[in-house]
Amino acid sequence: GQNIDQPTEMTATEGAIVQINCTYQTSGFNGLFWYQQHAGEAPTFLSYNVLDGLEEKGRFSSFLSRSKGYSYLLLKELQMKDSASYLCAGSSYNTDKLIFGTGTRLQVFP
């Protein structure tokens, strides 16, 4: 199968740092996407990792270890508007289709 696992819910405080983990079976994917989705809206693209290591984009960073089937999204200096669901998605080898995890709902408190 091509399972992608991530925690269902997380909470954090405004101004803090939070790490959202994602694990997947290594045989199926050759890249990991992270999307942000506010309630009732479409997902928006955050990051894409195809090589091992850390990709930094402002307050958001994403890490990938292909050998371990592991990725994380790091959010720094949390703001209230970061309260949303964060979706991890694996990109399959032979097509451009994405397989999504269930999403992690992040709540940021003052």
Add this chain to the structure above:
Amino acid sequence: DGGITQSPKYLFRKEGQNVTLSCEQNLNHDAMYWYRQDPGQGLRLIYYSQIVNDFQKGDIAEGYSVSREKKESFPLTVTSAQKNPTAFYLCASTGQGKRPYTFGSGTRLTVV
């Protein structure tokens, strides 16, 4: 502006009726996708198409049908055979290579 348009935003259907959700893109993208999202859940792939006149079943294709007669359009029909159709439906497209999807704004379908 280029983008992907889904219509309608909200749709109500009586049990036993078929309904078609529209998805149109002007991004010149080859691949298009339909996902379903249930409350508190991730996205599950219904159908996808990588080229005109060709499409493939996703993980939950039963009770759904699609067509891809034009590059710009990928309508999804929810048939009466779909037992639990109430959900948020998202259409997406992408160009060649491992590029991020562009998503439409979604259609919320409710069976009444």
